[in-house]
Amino acid sequence: MTDPFVSLKNLDKRFPGHHAVKDISLDIKGGEFIALMGPSGCGKSTTLRLIAGLDEPTGGEIYIGGRAMSGIPAYERDTPMVWQSLALFPFMTVIENVEFPLRMKGVTPKVRRDRAMEWLEKLGLGTMANRGIAQLSGGQRQRVAIARSLVTQPSVLLLDEPLSALDSHLRVRMQTELSRLHKELGITFIYVTHAQSEAFALADRIVLMSEGTIQQTGRPQDVYREPANAFVADFMGMNNIVSGSVSRSDGEGVVIDGKAGQFRVASKNAARSGDVSFVIAADRIQIGQANMASANSVAGKVIGIEFVGSTQTIFVEADGAEFRVQKQQHEIEALNIQPGSKLTLYWQPDHAWLLPDTN
Amino acid sequence: MTDSIHVDGATGSRRAPASRVGSHSFMPVVLGAPVLIWQLVFFAAPLAFLLVVTFWKVASFKLEPAFSFDNWTKVLLSGPYQKALVYTAGTASLATLLTVLVALPAAYTIAFRLSPKLRNLAVTCLIVPVFSSYLLRIYAWQIVLSPEGVINSVFKGLGGAGLSLLGGQLALQIGLLTLTLPVAILVLVLAFSGIDRTLIEAAENLGCRRSKVIVHVLLPSIRNAIVLAASTAFILSFGDYVSPLFMTGSNPPTLSILIVDTVKSGSQWPRASVIGITMLAALILVFVAGQLLTRTGKGAQ
Numbered sequence: 001m002t003d004p005f006v007s008l009k010n011l012d013k014r015f016p017g018h019h020a021v022k023d024i025s026l027d028i029k030g031g032e033f034i035a036l037m038g039p040s041g042c043g044k045s046t047t048l049r050l051i052a053g054l055d056e057p058t059g060g061e062i063y064i065g066g067r068a069m070s071g072i073p074a075y076e077r078d079t080p081m082v083w084q085s086l087a088l089f090p091f092m093t094v095i096e097n098v099e100f101p102l103r104m105k106g107v108t109p110k111v112r113r114d115r116a117m118e119w120l121e122k123l124g125l126g127t128m129a130n131r132g133i134a135q136l137s138g139g140q141r142q143r144v145a146i147a148r149s150l151v152t153q154p155s156v157l158l159l160d161e162p163l164s165a166l167d168s169h170l171r172v173r174m175q176t177e178l179s180r181l182h183k184e185l186g187i188t189f190i191y192v193t194h195a196q197s198e199a200f201a202l203a204d205r206i207v208l209m210s211e212g213t214i215q216q217t218g219r220p221q222d223v224y225r226e227p228a229n230a231f232v233a234d235f236m237g238m239n240n241i242v243s244g245s246v247s248r249s250d251g252e253g254v255v256i257d258g259k260a261g262q263f264r265v266a267s268k269n270a271a272r273s274g275d276v277s278f279v280i281a282a283d284r285i286q287i288g289q290a291n292m293a294s295a296n297s298v299a300g301k302v303i304g305i306e307f308v309g310s311t312q313t314i315f316v317e318a319d320g321a322e323f324r325v326q327k328q329q330h331e332i333e334a335l336n337i338q339p340g341s342k343l344t345l346y347w348q349p350d351h352a353w354l355l356p357d358t359n
Numbered sequence: 360m361t362d363s364i365h366v367d368g369a370t371g372s373r374r375a376p377a378s379r380v381g382s383h384s385f386m387p388v389v390l391g392a393p394v395l396i397w398q399l400v401f402f403a404a405p406l407a408f409l410l411v412v413t414f415w416k417v418a419s420f421k422l423e424p425a426f427s428f429d430n431w432t433k434v435l436l437s438g439p440y441q442k443a444l445v446y447t448a449g450t451a452s453l454a455t456l457l458t459v460l461v462a463l464p465a466a467y468t469i470a471f472r473l474s475p476k477l478r479n480l481a482v483t484c485l486i487v488p489v490f491s492s493y494l495l496r497i498y499a500w501q502i503v504l505s506p507e508g509v510i511n512s513v514f515k516g517l518g519g520a521g522l523s524l525l526g527g528q529l530a531l532q533i534g535l536l537t538l539t540l541p542v543a544i545l546v547l548v549l550a551f552s553g554i555d556r557t558l559i560e561a562a563e564n565l566g567c568r569r570s571k572v573i574v575h576v577l578l579p580s581i582r583n584a585i586v587l588a589a590s591t592a593f594i595l596s597f598g599d600y601v602s603p604l605f606m607t608g609s610n611p612p613t614l615s616i617l618i619v620d621t622v623k624s625g626s627q628w629p630r631a632s633v634i635g636i637t638m639l640a641a642l643i644l645v646f647v648a649g650q651l652l653t654r655t656g657k658g659a660q
Contacts (some may be wrong), residue, residue, distance in 0.1 A: 054560050074563040087561035091579040100575075104566035148565070 005030035005065060005188050006051065006156060012059030013046055020046040022212035023060065030155070033182050033189045035203035037196065039235070043212040044192045048158050051190065052079045064156065075104070080149035081158040084165065086141050088133045094144050095120065095129040101152045119147040123177075139170045146178075150185070159191045163198060175201050196237065200224070208232055226353055230277060233355065238282035238313075240323050241355075246273045253349055260298040260319035266350040277355045282313065282326040284351040287335055290342035297346035298323065302339050305332070316345060406639075413632045420626045434633040440617065447613040448641070450528070451597035454535040458543045458592040459585065461536065466547030467577070482548060485541045496537050497605050504530055504606075526607050534602030539592040546591070550584030551577065583653045590649035594642050614638050 004027035013021040021043045028034050036044040049055045051062055053074035062069040069077065080101065088097050095116050102112035120126050123143040133141065142162065149157055159178075163171045179202055182189050193199050199206050200220040208215045208223060215235075216228040227233035233241055244258030253266040256276060265278045288294065300318030312332050316323045323345055337343065416425040434440050469481045488496065503509045504524040511521050524530055554577060562576045563569065578585070596602075600615040609616045614634055621631040 052564055054564065073569070074560075075566050075568050079564070081561070081564050083557055083561060085555070085557050087555070087557040089558060089562075089576065089579070091582065100562075100567075101565040104568075104571075104575075152566070 003030075003066065004028055004063075005032075006190065007063040008047070008051075008060065009063070010060035011047070011050060011057055011062065013043075013050055013055060014058045020212055021050065021057075024209075024212075024214050025060075026207060026214065026217070028188060028190065030188055031186045033179075033191065033202055033204045035199035035206050036190065036192045036209060037199045037206055038194065038209035038215075040194060041211075042209040044194075044209050045160055047209070048081070048160055048190060048192050051156075052081050052158055053077045078152065078154045079156050079158055080152065080154050081160060082145050082149050082162040084161040086145040086162075086165070088141060088144055088148070090133050093130050093132060094125060094136070097133065097144055098147045098151050100148065105152065116147070116151055119151050120144075123147050138166055139174065142166060142170075142174055143177075146181070150181070154187065156188045156190065159189065161193055162191075164193075164195070171198070178202060196235075208235065210235070225281070227279060227355065229355055233279045233353075238324060238326055239279045240282060240285070241277050241279055242321070243275065243277045245275050249273070254354065258321075260300075260321050263296050263352065264349040265352040265354045267352075267354040279353045279355060280347050280351060282324040283311075285323065285325045285345050285347050287314075287325060287327065287331075287337070288344040288346055290344060292344040292346070294344065294346040296349060296352070297344050299342070299344050302337055302341045302343065304339060305337070316343070318345065409632045409635055412629050413636060415629045417626055417629060422626075422628055430629040430633050434630050435637075439612070440634065443612050443614050443617045444637070446611050447597060447615075450531060450535070450613065451593050453528070454532055454539060454596035455589050455593040457532060457536060458539045459589050462540060462543040462547050462588060463585070465540075466544050466551055467573070469544070469548050470551035482545070485545050485548070488537075488541045489545070493538055494601055497534055497601050500530075500533055500537065501525065501605055504533070526610070530606040531602055534606040535596040535599060538599060538602065539595050542595070543588040543592050546584050546588045547581065550581035554580045586649045586652045590645055593645050597642060597645075598638060 006028040008024060008026045011021055011024050011026075013019075024043075024047065036047060038044050046055065050057050051064075051069075053069065053072060053076075057070070064077070064079065089100065092100065095113070098116035098119055099112045102115060107115070117126070117129060120129055123146060125140060125143055125147065128136065128140060128144075133144070136144065142165075145162070162178075163174050166174060175198060178189070178191075182202075189202075191199070191202060203220060205217065206220050206223050207217045210231050216223050216232045218226075223232065224236055227236060227239070230241055233239040242256075242258050242260070242263065244256040244263065246254050247257045247262070248255050253264055254276070256263045256265060256278065263278070267278075288297070290299065298316075298318040298321075300316040300323065302314055303317045303322075304315040306313040306315070307329075308326075310328065311326050312329055314325045314327065314332065314337060316325060325345060335343075412422070413430050414426045414428070416423045416427060416429070469478055473481060501508070505511070506521055506523065506525070508524075510524060515521060558576055558580065559572055562572050567575050598615055599613075600619070603609060603613040603616050609620075612620065615638075618631045618634050621627045621634065
């Protein structure tokens with residue numbers, strides 16, 4: 001599909017005393033899995049609610065399948081949502097929950113029972129049809145909520161932090177399931193989350209929001225490796241942001257004078273001058289002996305080591321700046337790094353990323 | 360609810376170390392004893408006595424212990440009793456129906472349509488009458504409804520004929536609703552307020568029109584509270600003595616009026632006790648029916 005299926009044009013939402021969504025525009029292709037991501041209060045959930053028609057925008061327009069949505073109430077939009085709290089009806093059985101949207105559409109009892117049953121079986125809940133919601137586990141409830149939103153065969157599915165109530169083990173399993181469903185159905189998924197891991201694992205494209213505006217849109221790896229600004233670089237987590245001023249630039253990149261030394265950044269947007277910032281990811285920094293001579297290096301002292309899991313994060317102080325370095329545990333052991341160790345950090349010029357935005 | 364209590368009691372004490380088992384089983388007894396004793400002395404014992412008395416005899420205005428079913432057959436087969444039973448049950452049923460019909464929209468408005476400030480004010484206005492004297496409120500209604508009362512003076516002032524408002528089902532129902540409505544509305548307001556608002560949004564999101572959300576989500580959500588409000592209304596109006604006495608002048612008599620009459624005429628305590636026991640049985644029946652209604656609710660907690 002070339003035309004965008006869901007399109008937000010200058011969408012704006014003000015609440016009394018709070019400007020939640022500030023003039024955002026976004027085109028979502030049919031069949032795309034898109035993740036709206038950002039810290040809490042960034043406007044991602046509000047955007048989703050605006051698409052569903054649960055809140056009225058104060059400006060702009062939403063198009064779904066080419067149709068303008070303003071003035072169309074929530075119950076007439078075909079935009080089912082999977083809620084963070086799941087919002088299953090506790091006074092209905094599992095199958096009655098799944099039948100509910102069909103019942104609202106006036107589907108006959110026989111047909112809707114069959115279709116609901118079909119979906120329950122598809123999600124492995126065939127034997128649970130007549131149970132009460134209270135008798136289900138967290139993962140099973142999650143599946144009921146998904147079945148209930150998909151039973152009407154919508155062309156868009158909205159998901160508002162659907163997995164945040166699950167434990168990490170279940171969350172990974174449900175991620176796989178959602179991914180599979182998305183491929184099978186080929187419909188548009190709009191997924192709101194604050195968890196980077198979920199967004200990266202699931203989405204074709206990420207929309208990173210902050211304070212009501214879109215900071216960056218792109219494929220997960222692009223947003224991760226080539227952040228558009230310091231906010232994105234910071235939100236991605238394991239990034240070091242180094243500031244300095246451009247001392248010279250040539251066809252291969254720029255040379256930047258920073259507090260901790262002189263750095264070369266191979267950059268496509270090299271024609272820059274003045275104050276700039278570049279990003280070097282924590283996993284792209286190499287560790288060498290103290291006093292090792294190298295380009296793009298800083299000498300520093302280890303001030304802390306944090307055990308994350310398979311990797312460890314080393315905090316290094318160098319000329320008043322703090323660097324984070326991510327390494328496998330065996331590498332750290334091989335180098336015999338302890339808090340207080342002196343070492344040199346270095347990296348390749350093409351692993352650094354010059355932030356396009358100077359702010 | 361009962362499940363979790365059961366689990367606590369069973370596995371909790373079983374798993375406790377041996378040295379603590381004593382205190383574990385001892386504490387509930389100590390804490391529960393006063394309530395238990397209170398119930399035994401002031402509820403169970405008089406009730407048992409009431410039941411025993413139904414088999415006694417009255418001779419020259421004095422109670423005499425005996426064992427005879429005479430009182431039961433005399434009361435149950437008597438015309439006035441049967442009439443009063445039908446009348447009381449009918450009146451209480453009507454009061455229950457009216458209570459629910461008035462309380463539901465009122466509670467909905469308070470819970471969903473009022474600003475938080477007005478909501479608090481409304482709830483306060485509902486709580487105050489519960490703690491004020493019912494008798495006083497009925498007297499007030501008498502003044503309003505009596506032939507020379509407020510409504511009639513206004514009506515006559517406008518040139519109409521006097522209405523006989525007091526002494527019929529209308530007055531009786533007004534009196535009973537005075538008793539039942541505040542309680543019923545409070546119960547329903549609390550239930551409505553407890554509904555998760557995302558359920559309402561989820562229903563709309565799934566294609567449920569705003570006007571139908573009430574039927575599809577709100578009413579099923581508070582089903583148990585409706586049963587509670589209805590059975591409370593029935594129990595209150597079935598046993599009420601004040602409204603029948605002052606609003607209809609005991610005519611026709613309800614069962615509670617009949618009890619007083621039976622005692623007054625010839626000190627027939629045993630027969631009054633029979634009526635009392637049958638009323639109690641009727642209320643237990645209503646209560647059990649209510650419980651069954653709530654328990655068959657789908658997806659019960």
